[in-house]
Amino acid sequence: MSSNAQPSLFTCTQQSPDSHFNSSTKSKARLGCIRTPHGEIQTPAFIFCATNGAIKAVTAEDMRVERTQIILSNTFHLMSFASHIKKLGGLAHMSGWGGPTLTDSGGYQIFSMGYGSVAEEIKCNRKFPGKRPNVKISEDGVVFKSCISGESLFLSPERSIEIQEEIGADLIVAFDECTPYNVDRTYTEHSMRRSHRWEKRSLVRFNELEAQKPEYALPQAMYGIVQGGVYEDLRKESCDFVNNELFFGQAIGGSLGASTEQMREVIGITMQQLRADRPTHLLGIGRISDIFDGVEIGIDTFDCVHPTRLARHGGALVKGGDPHAKGDAREHINLKNSVYVGDEHPIEQDCLCQTCQKYSRGYIHHLIKKREILAHLLIARHNVRFMNDLMADVREGIATATLPQVKNKWLGSK
RNA sequence: GGACGGGUGGCCGAGCGGUUAAUGGCAGCAGACUGUAAAUCUGCCGACGAGAGUCUACGGAGGUUCGAAUCCUCCCCCUUCCA
Numbered sequence: 001m002s003s004n005a006q007p008s009l010f011t012c013t014q015q016s017p018d019s020h021f022n023s024s025t026k027s028k029a030r031l032g033c034i035r036t037p038h039g040e041i042q043t044p045a046f047i048f049c050a051t052n053g054a055i056k057a058v059t060a061e062d063m064r065v066e067r068t069q070i071i072l073s074n075t076f077h078l079m080s081f082a083s084h085i086k087k088l089g090g091l092a093h094m095s096g097w098g099g100p101t102l103t104d105s106g107g108y109q110i111f112s113m114g115y116g117s118v119a120e121e122i123k124c125n126r127k128f129p130g131k132r133p134n135v136k137i138s139e140d141g142v143v144f145k146s147c148i149s150g151e152s153l154f155l156s157p158e159r160s161i162e163i164q165e166e167i168g169a170d171l172i173v174a175f176d177e178c179t180p181y182n183v184d185r186t187y188t189e190h191s192m193r194r195s196h197r198w199e200k201r202s203l204v205r206f207n208e209l210e211a212q213k214p215e216y217a218l219p220q221a222m223y224g225i226v227q228g229g230v231y232e233d234l235r236k237e238s239c240d241f242v243n244n245e246l247f248f249g250q251a252i253g254g255s256l257g258a259s260t261e262q263m264r265e266v267i268g269i270t271m272q273q274l275r276a277d278r279p280t281h282l283l284g285i286g287r288i289s290d291i292f293d294g295v296e297i298g299i300d301t302f303d304c305v306h307p308t309r310l311a312r313h314g315g316a317l318v319k320g321g322d323p324h325a326k327g328d329a330r331e332h333i334n335l336k337n338s339v340y341v342g343d344e345h346p347i348e349q350d351c352l353c354q355t356c357q358k359y360s361r362g363y364i365h366h367l368i369k370k371r372e373i374l375a376h377l378l379i380a381r382h383n384v385r386f387m388n389d390l391m392a393d394v395r396e397g398i399a400t401a402t403l404p405q406v407k408n409k410w411l412g413s414k
Numbered sequence: 415g416g417a418c419g420g421g422u423g424g425c426c427g428a429g430c431g432g433u434u435a436a437u438g439g440c441a442g443c444a445g446a447c448u449g450u451a452a453a454u455c456u457g458c459c460g461a462c463g464a465g466a467g468u469c470u471a472c473g474g475a476g477g478u479u480c481g482a483a484u485c486c487u488c489c490c491c492c493u494u495c496c497a
Contacts, residue, residue: 047449051450052450056453105449108449108450109451148451225449282449283448284448284449285449286448287448306448309450309452309453309454313446313452334444338443338444371453373453376453
């Protein structure tokens with residue numbers, strides 16, 4: 001390991017030229033580079049979720065082969081293992097990945113551990129108000145009752161940062177609470193202010209730990225998080241907070257609303273307020289269309305479980321969406337569907353992933369039906385490459401002012 | 415030849431007088447999935463019908479009963495045990 005590693009650095013290498021995304025909106029898409037002790041990330045980039053320190057169903061080697069730049073793991077899921085990770089050489093080394101990594105702070109679990117179904121609560125109108133018997137939040141921090149083991153776990157800003165220091169990711173995230181959609185404004189406001197206080201404490205602890213680090217230890221860099229739910233004034237207040245604290249980067253978190261339209265609106269408002277000299281991450285978002293929306297307003301990085309989870313459920317991402325989809329257009333094909341029986345074509349004819357080089361849809365369909373694990377590996381691998389190629393194309397589109405054409409290629413002209 | 419236990423929808427398997435077109439599971443057919451409690455979850459799944467609904471169904475044939483997959487009789491198959 002390098003003994004004199006430089007701290008992480010973000011440079012914006014190209015602000016979008018005067019390419020107009022549509023007649024009325026100027027694109028704020030930009031190219032950048034995040035240099036970390038474990039390597040560089042060309043942005044816009046997609047970050048894959050390796051929650052437990054592993055991408056589900058894809059080896060680190062295969063992630064690399066399929067042109068992955070960075071992966072993300074989770075403080076909450078790794079907290080009881082963190083000291084061992086340090087002994088094992090840190091997240092990047094231990095996992096065989098070796099490249100740039102990021103850890104999320106565990107703030108999302110304050111939310112997800114509280115509610116059974118994450119997706120329903122974060123954006124949909126759940127019929128009943130959320131009650132969270134498994135999570136107790138106080139000013140000090142959060143006690144989680146693990147629904148798996150039943151044990152009580154405690155996370156605070158200081159604890160989260162200490163754990164993230166042990167895990168050793170290049171990029172770490174301040175401890176916050178991801179606010180649900182279905183809470184009132186008062187809750188969102190109080191939660192946001194508490195998250196701000198927590199983020200300050202995160203920063204204090206982070207700076208202490210960085211200052212104490214021995215020569216050989218790799219420096220880390222911290223992201224602040226913007227909260228405020230769907231409320232414009234709260235988002236602004238939160239942006240002001242993040243802008244004024246000494247974070248390396250900034251992430252947009254919390255509930256982004258109940259619909260794609262609302263999400264665009266919330267992110268749009270937020271991006272108008274955030275400073276432009278820091279790398280900006282959009283937490284938890286990763287549909288193809290959402291990525292274009294985000295890139296257009298200047299988001300640099302995204303992370304999402306969608307590509308890898310979808311793969312395990314039989315969904316393979318395809319350019320232009322599913323030609324067989326009956327209802328709403330969707331961005332993937334469902335290889336479980338019987339139309340793929342005996343289909344000799346690869347998932348995508350022009351895809352260069354290892355799966356598409358060798359395996360047919362018909363074979364993968366068969367593997368899914370027989371519940372062979374290999375199905376997960378093959379589809380996940382394709383989806384990983386798909387996202388990486390998408391982002392590479394997006395970067396190319398920004399560089400050559402052809403982003404609208406790139407968007408059309410990946411989303412179809414519908 | 416005798417005794418015992420069985421034969422239920424594509425398969426396995428509950429039910430043992432009415433609320434049963436018939437619990438479950440598997441298989442099948444779809445859908446969902448956005449800082450991973452997720453190799454998960456949801457719906458459909460006898461036939462015809464868009465639907466209301468109408469048929470046909472628990473080995474076969476009779477019978478008892480207002481009413482039978484469930485009780486009785488005979489027959490046909492199968493398991494195990496005894497000769």
